[in-house]
Amino acid sequence: MIEIDIRLARPGGFALEACFATPGSGITALFGRSGAGKTTIIQAVAGVVRPDAGRIAVEGEVFFDSERGIDLPIEARRTGYVFQDARLFPHLTVEGNLRYGERRARIVARRIGFDAVVELLGIGHLLARRPHTLSGGERQRVAIGRALLAQPRLLLMDEPLAALDEARKAEILPYVERLRGEMGLPVLYVSHSVDEVMRLADRIAVLREGRQVAFGTVGEVMALPEVVPVIGRLDIGRVLDCVVARHDGDYALSDLAFPGGTLRVPQVDLPVGAPVRARVRSRDVALALSKPQDVSMLNLFPASVEEVRLQEGPYADVTLALGEGRLSSTVTRESVERLGLRPGLPVWAMVKSVAVDSRHAGFGGPNS
């Protein structure tokens, strides 16, 4: 269990208030725009920044407690910190960097081995190199390895992909996913990218201007109205935890089963039975009162309206129940009136297959 309850104010007018407790496994994303206070939170966990008041504890060990006067020094906290800019030591080789923390780690019961980390991150061929000769993606993988080998209690990742282009991001993401799967370390992951959070996170704390506006599982939080200002109206949607049910090679499509139906999407590069996460944006869900004929959309779900919330401007948010599952649809207020949408009304929900692309259907799933 990672418990965070901190308050701090800075002379420039910046104030931060965050309070959440997240399980000691899986990836917890700290999500928000830049300046929202995400990095400050993990800096406080690492001990780099000292909160004005509050308490930080990891697996029962108190890092900081203003009331009891506890403030462990950075080096005693054993947090594996992966910086946005890697911060590899330029005077050491890749191996020297990897060994730096390992050498300083006191022997602990569950030891993360050098060979395992090198293998996991695919950096064996880089060991003799100097940091400045590495690509951005390689540097970040070495930085992750260095943090892991310091035998940390948890991993703090501060937008580790933000400085990389799309190709490099795609190169690293699978390693971060393996990290979660194989190391079983809890991770606090700072990001302002909806895609990254969707793909990686189990839980998410959403921050806005220093205030925590939501905390919960990704599926729950991403549909909350409080999150709209952070994500942006056009990007809100539901995250469905699915399982790959079937591949259709002829059409290069895959069926993803979720509680409430089956989503047909462009082919996913995963075996049948693999857990997968699909993100269905609210603006990609259309509604009809009778079963549509002659439409191109492959995903037609009988559903019932659960809630209609009129928004500013032309928009309205409609929550749909599909048995156990939930979808959200953003429609116009005009459509709400014309179709007479109201709670309890049976409707057909339509989702374009191509709107759910593989970028939004990552590894993972409800594993914690």
Added chain:
Amino acid sequence: MLTPEEWTAVLLSLKVAFWATFWSLPVAVATAWLLARGRFPGRGLLDGLVYLPLVLPKVVVGYLLLISLGARGFIGQYLDAWFGIKLIFTTAGATVAAAVVSFPLTVNAIRLALEAVDRGLEVAARTLGASRIDVFFSVTLPLMLPGILSGALLAIASALGEFGATITFVSNIEGQTRTIPLAIYSATHMPDGDAMALRLTVVSILLALGALLLASLVDRRIRALLGRA
């Protein structure tokens, strides 16, 4: 090539320059650290004191050394009485004079190097389990190395050229305090001293040039190693 007397002066110069640098370097690193990172009352005063020998006439520095560290100086008399250390008219004294005069240059070079060290790397080291002292020796100091080396070479070069403070503090005694500049000075006062002065001048130029070449070579090597442009 050189007469035995000239060899004595050259070797003495090298010896004085080496030991002056050797003893002042750790103090210079500590002082540079205090000036760059320290937060304490009187830091501004220390800053001024450190750079004072740079702007004072060297004769004044030598005179101040004489009245403080000389045989009857307020520190010197105890150095002699308690430890048996005599600085006046000795090579040790010449070394002290050279060290004091070159100190500001050394501190400055090291301080610039320290200020260029990315503190983010030090934070990273601490998150990896290193204590403050550990970080200093395993990260900060190695990254300062180019600055320390160039500071050391500067110190050696300026110690080799030290004249005013040395002659005022420890006089001009062959084999004890007569370094190359002092030997050249003596030669110009001797009849037929021109040849000797010229030979020692050539040696001075060669030594200075050698130090500069070595400095740039070392600097290039280290930069290549650290991947800096």
